[in-house]
Amino acid sequence: MKKQLTAISIPTLPEGDYPDLRMPGLSLRVGKKRKTWTLRYRVGEKWRRDTLGYYLGLNPPEGSDHMGLVDAREAARNRLDRVEAGVPAEEKAAHPKQAGMTLEQLFDKYEKARMKKAGKGMKTLPEAMRAVRRILADYLKLPAKNFSKGDLRKVRDEVAKSAPQMSDRFMSYLGTIMKWAAQEDHIPMNFVPDTLRVGPGLVKRKRVLTPDEMRAIWAACPLMKSAEGKAYGRLVRFLLVVAQRISEGAALKHGDIIGGRWKQGEEDNKSGREHLLKLPQLALDQLGTGKADQFCFPGKNGKLGGFSKFKEELDELSGVQGWRHHDLRRTASTNMQELSIEPHIIDMVLNHAIKGVGGHYMHAKLTEAKGEALEKWAVDLAKILGGQTRNVV
Structure with a gap:
């Protein structure tokens, strides 16, 4: 028996289809790379299955088209009301890829290009990519063009609270990536150099072990x-x-x-x-x-x-x-x-x-x-x- 859909259970569900017991026809399809909300309903003698949206995790980036359980139920209810009223179905929900390259895809593309070119800096590349992916884990599914200076400042300050030196190091790593991304027209501009670094100046650690x-x-x-x-x-x-x-x-x-x-x-x-x-x-x-x-x-x-x-x-x-x-x-x-x-x-x-x-x-x-x-x-x-x-x- 498959797990019941709840806001708590969704992030840990293995691959498969999970019907919602509270909203007939609504189900969550969990694939290898994404979780998709679908609605199955009847129009005359035919059955239809529409994509309503995508579940992007517990901490979806601001500006993303994330759809949680409550949102999915509301969208399904609205879709069924429209069908019952004879209103044509809405267009299919936009796939995340249509919003452009995500930060995760951008980092993958940069890493491949960097490894292909080789040269100076290859020794620190694995460490840099691990750090950037870890620190920006909550933003990886966000379209790269939607990642803002405000997002960067928020992440910078959060890291600086506990690891001020890593905050500055992260800014250096990301600045190099975004410079390449702007040169390749994957993003409009690289705003990392224009963002103030706050690292060791924000929090000076004094901890000495007793x-x-x-x-x-x-x-x-x-x-x-x-x-x-x-x-x-x-x-x-x-x-x-x-x-x-x-x-x-x-x-x-x-x-x-x-x-x-x-x-x-x-x-x-x-x-x-x-x-x-x-x-x-x-x-x-x-x-x-x-x-x-x-x-x-x-x-x-x-x-x-x-x-x-x-x-x-x-x-x-x-x-x-x-x-x-x-x-x-x-x-x-x-x-x-x-x-x-x-x-x-x-x-x-x-x-x-x-x-x-x-x-x-x-x-x-x-x-x-x-x-x-x-x-x-x-x-x-x-x-x-x-x-x-x-x-x-």
């Missing part, structure tokens, strides 16, 4: 269920020790560690310069073993990704909520400051780009000083963790 929180997270890391989850757990521990970015840690391969030193090339980090770190034993303990070309924290098919789902599991296991991966970096650097390590050394450990004239004249790598700073922090972290440091994942 000793109790560090202990709870560290203890929960080896309790992750899957092999990928356990790799993620080792990565979290590693980042707390070395204060590097999660993207850099996830890209780390065993061959990048030589004599206990982690070498990042210019193309391997955000600062665009070579970065050499002498790792303390507490960090090396998290790397495991493998061939030179294998990732230290492997995912199912290569580099580890999908951090958000693993973090949700870790939050539940540890009981620590509201922290972000970048807070590990802030926690480590703040504790190094408490250990009286000089600020410019901490900056070098974090591999911050040197701004202004200094970036032109100061090129020292300070490898030994960075190593000593990390070693000092690792010793202090081991004291905070107590006996947990013997529990290597």
